[in-house]
Amino acid sequence: EAGVTQFPSHSVIEKGQTVTLRCDPISGHDNLYWYRRVMGKEIKFLLHFVKESKQDESGMPNNRFLAERTGGTYSTLKVQPAELEDSGVYFCASSQRVWGNEQFFGPGTRLTVL
Amino acid sequence: AQSVTQLGSHVSVSEGALVLLRCNYSSSVPPYLFWYVQYPNQGLQLLLKYTTGATLVKGINGFEAEFKKSETSFHLTKPSAHMSDAAEYFCAVSPDSSASKIIFGSGTRLSIRP
Numbered sequence: 526e527a528g529v530t531q532f533p534s535h536s537v538i539e540k541g542q543t544v545t546l547r548c549d550p551i552s553g554h555d556n557l558y559w560y561r562r563v564m565g566k567e568i569k570f571l572l573h574f575v576k577e578s579k580q581d582e583s584g585m586p587n588n589r590f591l592a593e594r595t596g597g598t599y600s601t602l603k604v605q606p607a608e609l610e611d612s613g614v615y616f617c618a619s620s621q622r623v624w625g626n627e628q629f630f631g632p633g634t635r636l637t638v639l
Numbered sequence: 640a641q642s643v644t645q646l647g648s649h650v651s652v653s654e655g656a657l658v659l660l661r662c663n664y665s666s667s668v669p670p671y672l673f674w675y676v677q678y679p680n681q682g683l684q685l686l687l688k689y690t691t692g693a694t695l696v697k698g699i700n701g702f703e704a705e706f707k708k709s710e711t712s713f714h715l716t717k718p719s720a721h722m723s724d725a726a727e728y729f730c731a732v733s734p735d736s737s738a739s740k741i742i743f744g745s746g747t748r749l750s751i752r753p
Binding site: 528529558560565566567568569570573581584616618627628629630631632633 | 643675680681682683684685688729739740741742743744745746
């Protein structure tokens with residue numbers, strides 16, 4: 526069974542540009558999460574989808590970030606326009622079961638904003 | 640509000656020595672506790688988790704952790720370190736059994752000396 530995949534693995538863009546990150550969860554997982562780790566700090570929650578609906582987006586830093594999950598399958602996270610402080614590693618995770626909350630993580634996308 | 644504190648951003652032990660990575664949490668409700676590991680160039684992998692029941696939890700690769708409610712701790716141990724254990728380890732907490740966000744500590748990088 527394939528795990529959570531993320532694309533691209535690395536992205537280097539200039540300040541002011543737009544970047545779109547993609548996450549493909551494990552097949553059949555209704556829950557999809559985005560997290561971010563900035564500059565060696567703790568990994569912070571961004572948002573949580575249940576199928577195509579946003580269940581919790583309390584961690585989204587500002588309105589430059591837009592997450593979508595059309596059809597309840599893969600998800601995209603768009604940053605527009607990107608700022609220097611957006612640099613970091615963006616992780617996606619998915620889970621199936623409600624009980625136990627075991628989330629399976631992807632390898633992450635390393636975003637560098639110059 | 641829940642939080643996680645990992646003592647020591649970097650721990651170095653000799654091969655064959657005891658590994659002890661410290662984690663303390665704060666939670667107003669009985670927490671679900673996790674340890675994740677990130678090997679170089681890989682995603683986060685669940686090492687072990689505590690939900691309910693036995694407070695000593697065994698995980699993969701010989702790791703275990705003990706939930707101590709009185710000390711609000713969930714330290715990770717391994718009796719004998721192996722070179723392959725070199726990675727970054729994250730302690731995390733989730734507020735309940737429902738599918739919800741995970742709150743991570745800042746991580747501890749474990750180095751193994753030959």
